[in-house]
Amino acid sequence: MKKSRICVLAAGVLVLFAGCLMAACTREHVHEIVYHEGKEPTCTEGGWQDYETCALCEEYSTYRATPPTGHRPGPSATCTTDQVCTVCGHVFVEKLGHQLTIYLGQEPTCTPAGWEPYETCSRCDHTTYKEIAATDHTAGAAATCTTAQTCTACGAELAPAAGHKEVVDNAVAPTCTETGLTEGKHCSVCSEVLIEQEAVKATGHTEGEAVRENEKAATCEEAGSYDEAVYCTVCKTELRRENKQIPETGHTYENGVCTACGEAELTPTEGLIFGQYFDNNSYIVTGYEGSDREVTIPSVHNGLPVTGIALTTSANWTGMTSITIPNV
Numbered sequence: 052m053k054k055s056r057i058c059v060l061a062a063g064v065l066v067l068f069a070g071c072l073m074a075a076c077t078r079e080h081v082h083e084i085v086y087h088e089g090k091e092p093t094c095t096e097g098g099w100q101d102y103e104t105c106a107l108c109e110e111y112s113t114y115r116a117t118p119p120t121g122h123r124p125g126p127s128a129t130c131t132t133d134q135v136c137t138v139c140g141h142v143f144v145e146k147l148g149h150q151l152t153i154y155l156g157q158e159p160t161c162t163p164a165g166w167e168p169y170e171t172c173s174r175c176d177h178t179t180y181k182e183i184a185a186t187d188h189t190a191g192a193a194a195t196c197t198t199a200q201t202c203t204a205c206g207a208e209l210a211p212a213a214g215h216k217e218v219v220d221n222a223v224a225p226t227c228t229e230t231g232l233t234e235g236k237h238c239s240v241c242s243e244v245l246i247e248q249e250a251v252k253a254t255g256h257t258e259g260e261a262v263r264e265n266e267k268a269a270t271c272e273e274a275g276s277y278d279e280a281v282y283c284t285v286c287k288t289e290l291r292r293e294n295k296q297i298p299e300t301g302h303t304y305e306n307g308v309c310t311a312c313g314e315a316e317l318t319p320t321e322g323l324i325f326g327q328y329f330d331n332n333s334y335i336v337t338g339y340e341g342s343d344r345e346v347t348i349p350s351v352h353n354g355l356p357v358t359g360i361a362l363t364t365s366a367n368w369t370g371m372t373s374i375t376i377p378n379v
């Protein structure tokens with residue numbers, strides 16, 4: 052009981068003292084202003100504005116607290132960046148890491164390039180793709196008229212087929228004996244026949260009119276002859292040759308002399324007996340009643356030729372010295 056009474060007493064003294072102080076300040080001085088610089092608040096800590104206090108008393112102060120600003124979150128977290136406070140860097144969401152898809156590599160070929168095995172992210176443009184340069188084509192056999200040059204590895208066409216170089220094979224006219232050819236075409240590069248030449252039949256000879264050659268004229272007493280030759284009018288080849296006789300012309304007497312050869316006509320010996328030959332177109336000598344020992348037999352008797360002598364037993368033939376027989 053005694054103790055609590057002391058406490059109450061002490062409190063009363065304090066109140067009295069305080070009231071006295073306040074009364075003294077307001078009454079007894081002008082505040083001596085002290086300026087305090089403000090402090091900006093941070094995301095998590097509060098600050099304050101510029102303020103004044105009094106150096107002489109505790110009564111005067113314009114202090115006013117400023118609350119913390121709170122974090123300002125930046126862009127959302129990505130695979131490789133955290134979401135942080137743009138002011139203080141406080142990490143809200145840690146980086147996500149890539150959502151990887153793994154791809155197999157591809158060996159390069161002639162034209163499309165290849166690539167190493169790589170990965171990509173389905174969320175961002177992250178990729179480890181790295182191209183491997185395409186290899187060169189491996190050229191196959193050189194292009195020909197009809198085939199292109201290709202790559203032996205991939206089959207790609209490297210040079211087109213050149214196409215044939217046409218050369219005209221002139222037509223050849225047929226001759227009498229040799230076949231000809233129609234016009235054709237071939238390639239001067241590969242020799243391939245593009246249009247085949249076809250055989251054209253030989254025309255065969257064209258017979259001209261028969262001509263006389265090597266003619267040897269007949270005389271009164273000797274036969275003549277000539278060659279009857281036939282040539283091709285186109286190629287002049289001799290096609291036929293036939294030797295023909297020309298009968299002797301016989302004498303053509305006029306006034307006892309041959310007008311052709313000048314030979315004197317023989318006078319038939321008198322006493323010759325003629326008999327008609329069985330063909331009735333000629334005579335033969337069948338007998339002789341003359342006395343002359345040199346007998347001349349005519350070639351013609353009564354307009355018909357005398358063709359022979361029938362040997363009879365007539366005594367008049369014996370002892371004859373000559374018989375002249377005309378050339379018939």
Ligand SMILES: [Zn+2]
Binds near residue numbers: 081082083106110
């Ligand atoms: Zn003061």
Ligand SMILES: [Zn+2]
Binds near residue numbers: 094121122138139
């Ligand atoms: Zn912050």
Ligand SMILES: [Zn+2]
Binds near residue numbers: 130149150173
């Ligand atoms: Zn990513």
Ligand SMILES: [Zn+2]
Binds near residue numbers: 161162188189204206
């Ligand atoms: Zn290729």
Ligand SMILES: [Zn+2]
Binds near residue numbers: 197216
């Ligand atoms: Zn060709």
Ligand SMILES: [Zn+2]
Binds near residue numbers: 228256284286287
């Ligand atoms: Zn001919």
Ligand SMILES: [Zn+2]
Binds near residue numbers: 271302309311312313
């Ligand atoms: Zn004559």
